[in-house]
Amino acid sequence: MPLKIFKPTPLFNNRAPRHEVGWISRLFICALLLVFLSIQTLAVLAAVLPQPQPSLEVRNIDTREFPLIRAEVKLRNLPDPAVDKLDATTLQILEDENILPVRSVVENYEGFHLALAINPGIALAWRDVNGISRYDKLIRAFTQLNQSLVPGSGHRFSLYINPDYEQTGFTDLDSLLIALADYPGNMRQMQSSIISLQHALEALSADESGQDKTLLYITVLPLLGEDVLLDEMLQTALDHHITINIWLTENPEVSTYPQVSHLRNLAEGSGGSMFLFSGSEPIPDPTSYVLGLGKRYQISYLSQVRTSGEHQLGLSLQTSEGVVTSPNITFSVEVLPAKVEFINLPQTISVQTAADGSLSPAELPLEITVNFPDSHPRSITRASLWINGNLYQENTSAPYFSFRVNLTEFPESQRLSLQAKISDELGLTGQSALAPLDLEVIPAPSSPSSAFWRNPWFLGLLGALFVGLLTFIVLPARRKRTRLAKKVPLPEAGDLPLPPAQKILATLTRLDSDNIPLPEKPIPISQELTIIGRDPELCQLSFADPALEPMHCQLRMLPEGKFRLTDFHSKAGTWVNYAPVGQSGLILQQGDIIHIGSLTFRFGSGSGVASDLRGSSEENVEPVEKDTVSPDSLSS
The missing domain is CATH 2.60.200.20 (Tumour Suppressor Smad4)
Incomplete structure (x- = not known):
């Protein structure tokens, strides 16, 4: 039997009719246009999908040390985590539309929650000339993450593999790797499914610990028809601040498949990335996926709030690509002036005037006590004492709470009205209630002789009486007493009058x-x-x-x-x-x-x-x- 040699018919046959050649050309051009439109449609679809934005989140506002206010701050999706930092020079406080400086920034590390989801298939089981499978190469690269983790940092790890292999609650990466080695499935016999990705995403969404959450998805090419589910997962990841990174194991020619476009949108839309691995490309370092995760900041600032009620607090951060602002959060604080009271203030006080005009007591010491009813103690800047509505004494340095009233300034009995006022570091002034004090000034004891000697008319009369007494009474009586002196006996000592005891009352x-x-x-x-x-x-x-x-x-x-x-x-x-x-x-x-x-x-x-x-x-x-x-x- 003679051998027949098959010769392919050329696409453009010179002997074909011209009308057939024109039809084939038009068909080829339409096919090219269709491919171009498909590519444009996918590009537009990728453009309209939501993208993660840099964000600041303020939570747990603490006003117990008011006017010093503390708050927790969480950063997400910074343009460049290695460059953009949160400190007192890049952060500003927005309190009730007022821009205030940050007093302190303290960085705390609380760890993160990482979930590893695997969609096994025959593409992962393919081996190279050395007998090493693609799966082994990817897992070996994943273990490099262990070198950057600090034990006891609070990390958590979870593992999800199709169809229903789930291991959660790990606190170190070694435990996850042991569970990974115990996986009993045969990848050559597994059918592709995104169920492990769904379970991992659901678990991370339900995590309310406040830790940063990230997901690494190692997969073969998903099936057609799962595109819509991937788009829904992106919205879930954005709602719960979950970053997704994808390692796709397939040959390079699948890069134009629609499933790949949706996988890329899921990764990049959540803030992660997608890597296509055919067995020979350099695998990304997973340490870059957790860079900047697990950090929480404690900030403090001096509030300018001066009234009780609700107030707004927001933040503004300067980054390498612009300013990032946080949504305002409402906080409440009670701000009241100090409560001032006198200590042991008598209702009445009597002051004795001595013969020389001095008073006893000459001074009245006063003390006050100060409390803050809003439970926010603060520094005192000024204390003053007011008497009868007039400023009497002002203390601008310690001791603030002691006053002394000079009673010589009040020579007459009267009722004094006392009030103390306190000014604090917020500029608020508290005052005591008006306290009455009855001051009784007792005059110096006076005798008729003292009043007599102070009167000039009485002095003149006394001089006249003295002259008359000397002329008409004293001299004649002296001569008479001389004659009778021998007849008068000296009285006995027992008949002498006793000294008066008026001085001892x-x-x-x-x-x-x-x-x-x-x-x-x-x-x-x-x-x-x-x-x-x-x-x-x-x-x-x-x-x-x-x-x-x-x-x-x-x-x-x-x-x-x-x-x-x-x-x-x-x-x-x-x-x-x-x-x-x-x-x-x-x-x-x-x-x-x-x-x-x-x-x-x-x-x-x-x-x-x-x-x-x-x-x-x-x-x-x-x-x-x-x-x-x-x-x-x-x-x-």
Whole structure:
């Protein structure tokens, strides 16, 4: 049988009719146009798919240290993670439309969640001349990621392989690699499916830990008809901030297949990339996929909020490709002025005027306490005391909370209106309630003789009386007394009048814990007003007792001769016969037991003091021998 040689018919046959040649040319041109339009359609489709944008997220605003505010900041999809940094020089605060500087930026590393999804198939099982499969090469490259991971950084790993091999909850990459080696499937017999990608994406979407999430998908060429599912996965990845990187194992000629275009859109649209591996290309370093992941920033700034309520906070970051701003987040804060109160302010105070015009006490110390009802303590910049609506004293440095009132500036009895004001570092001013203080100024004791000597008319009259007395009475009487001197006997000592006891108006006798008098002498009370306390400069009677206030109480003699004991709103209190003494005071009786701070006294009234003095005087008088007065002694 003769051998027939097959010769292919040329596409353009010179012997073919011309009308056939024209038809074939038109068909070829239409095919080229169709391919061009398909490529353009895919390009447009890729352009309209959503793309990840650089973003700033503000969360967990902490106002407990107001006006210092802290917040957590999360960065995503920076243009260049190796270059773009978040620090105090690149970040600005936007608070209620006000631009404020950042006080501090602290970087914290919290790890990331990485999921490895594999779609096995025969293309992964193909081996090179050395017997190494494409799958082994890809997994070997994936293990390089372990070199950049720090143990104990909080990373989590998950594994998903078709059809239903899932291993999750790993805290180190070695555990995932062991689970990967235990996979029982035969890749040469597996049919392509994107189910492992779906399961991995669903698990990452449900992760609410706040960690960064990334997915590496090792796959063979997906089946036709799964394009729509891939596009839906892209939107899911964007909604949950999941970055997807894809390693596609196929021959280079599949790059024009529609499945490849959708895979590329899924990877690049989520912020990742796609790599086509035919067995010989350099495999990307997976370390680049986690660069910049796992970082969280703690920022702080000084707020300019001065009113309570809701406020807006946003951020602005300068990057290598422009400015990235965060959405505003609402936070609430309560801002109130300081609460100011006087400490132990008496309702009344009596001031005794001495004969020389000085006052006792001459000063009134005042103290205030300051609290912040909004629970945001802050520095004090100014404190002031106002008396009767006028600024009396201002403190612009520590101690802020102490004032001293010079009582000599108020020579008359009157009611004073006191108020303290505090200004803090926010410029807010708090003030106390108006506090009345009844000031009683007791004039110096005056005698008729002192008033007489201060009157010039009385002095002139006195001079005239003295001249008349000398002329008409004194000289004649002197001669008469000389004659009668021998007849007048000298009085006995027992008949002499006792010295008056007006200078000792009352006594306080110290008692021990059993109310037994101590051996020390009783304390004499010789003034109508006696201030008792710890400060010797402010009190007539002072004791070094820590339980006493600087001005603790006052003992005042009433016109009828009795004494009233009044407490100055002291902490330890003042007690008479174990009953508390209020600011209205209590009239004392002979023998009353008085507790002042930790001291105990027995009160002695004025009548008791006078009788005691009279009795003691009579015991000490010695009789003297009677004698007569000689004329010579009288005349002298």
